[in-house]
Amino acid sequence: MRTIQLLLGHRSLATTAHYLRIATNKVCATSSPFELLPRPASTVPPPATPQYF
Secondary structure, eight states, X not given: OHHHHXXXXXXXXXXXXXXXTOOHHXXXXXXXXXXXXXXXXXXXXXXXXXXXX
């Protein structure tokens, strides 16, 4: 959608949606492809075990 917006020269997604006859709420509800990528595992090491003397 963003590519089409840029190609048409629109500043607003609403304008692009109007020309493509797509409801704005449908456009805004579309998830980003980045949201489909797996999240990296945490790299924080577990806390050290306390050592008593």
